[in-house]
Amino acid sequence: NAGVTQTPKFQVLKTGQSMTLQCAQDMNHNSMYWYRQDPGMGLRLIYYSASEGTTDKGEVPNGYNVSRLNKREFSLRLESAAPSQTSVYFCASSYPRWSRNEKLFFGSGTQLSVL
């Protein structure tokens, strides 16, 4: 079972470059999420999509855009990368629509460095 698949696994960018992180899930989940993980700060929610066709901001959305392309795919775009966006990015999904008791399924992460 593939679960949640993220690409790429590693990426190095120069300041000002743009890129898109891809995420796909094969579990027929309704909700999908993008988190970033920084040392000493745990995981913080960037954006989420409660269902196909909807997206909402999380705790730290500045500098990012997202697209829920279809039920399976949820991409994260950095339009003009900054060193502060150096982080490990995780995509996650859940079914059904997020509730307090629902568990998240995570991808294996993308390690991004912005020089």
Place this chain on the structure above:
Amino acid sequence: GDSVTQMEGPVTLSEEAFLTINCTYTATGYPSLFWYVQYPGEGLQLLLKATKADDKGSNKGFEATYRKETTSFHLEKGSVQVSDSAVYFCALSGTGANNLFFGTGTRLTVIP
């Protein structure tokens, strides 16, 4: 706002030692509490959860009890194995929230 405070790491233990990783929370209402584990090179996965006061979550020999009086959800295991080496995250989902709030993570290394 809602938050989780987790003990600083890293933690290094010998195989078969007793493990405690402390987690306390701040939340209004009655949150649900979770422990997630991240093995090297992998994403996070749910280890256990508790949804109301006095509930005990358990899985793979790990346990945590939801203590409302002390606002805590400490993770324990009686005898750790090398395969338990990972980063452990405490997390909270508050009433009406559409997000999980994660602690900073505690890295556990178990040596033979």
